[in-house]
Amino acid sequence: MERRYEGRHDAVHPHLDPPAEVLHDRRWAKDLRSAVQCAAVILVLLLLIDWGADSLTAVRGALWAGLAVLLFLILFPPRVTAGEGWLASRGLLRKRLVRTDLLVSVRCVDGVSQRLVLRDVPGGRVEISLQVLMNNPDLWHRLDEDAHRSATGGSLTCGQTALLRLSERIDRENARTVFKVSGLD
Structure with a gap:
């Protein structure tokens, strides 16, 4: 069950003070871009190597894409x-x-x-x-x-x-x- 702190300031409790400033990780977007770029680079390199070896097939391409998605999931900040x-x-x-x-x-x-x-x-x-x-x-x-x-x-x-x-x-x-x-x- 997910607890929601934000819910205490919604329309149900209009008499409460508005929420204080919410702070965010300023580097999150950069870290997300890095995760996407790493996954994309790995995918392109694997596809190029397979294509250069003349062994690229749809199944192998899907395998490499799955590997890139897995890498992205691991690196997701x-x-x-x-x-x-x-x-x-x-x-x-x-x-x-x-x-x-x-x-x-x-x-x-x-x-x-x-x-x-x-x-x-x-x-x-x-x-x-x-x-x-x-x-x-x-x-x-x-x-x-x-x-x-x-x-x-x-x-x-x-x-x-x-x-x-x-x-x-x-x-x-x-x-x-x-x-x-x-x-x-």
Whole structure:
């Protein structure tokens, strides 16, 4: 069952304040274009190689197209949005939502792609790439602000150290970017 945070501000509750600003991952469109381009390049290369070897058939062409679609599905970037008290990640098939003002745990997961796993009191769970937060300081600021609210309210029982480390890392990366842009690198 999908929980909808947006629904609390619809026409059913006209007396409520209008929703606060919704923040989006600014690089999502670029990442989506990259996923499409990678899949298209693989498809073209496979078709050209097969055609050059004189072994291209309709079945093989469909196989290569299926492989390109599979690559696109793997590379498809989730669209991350946030507002006051919530953060959502929308993939191809499902949208996951977490109440950032009611966080229970925050965990950093290392690996090829470092991820942040957020869990809230109602049971919501969102997993987002740390790179999304580094590329979007406004998203990070919104999450950090709400996480502090969770900690103050007593719901955040696990992950304050992870948030502190992440905050230091993002501040370091932002300072490095400022120095690089200003020529002080």
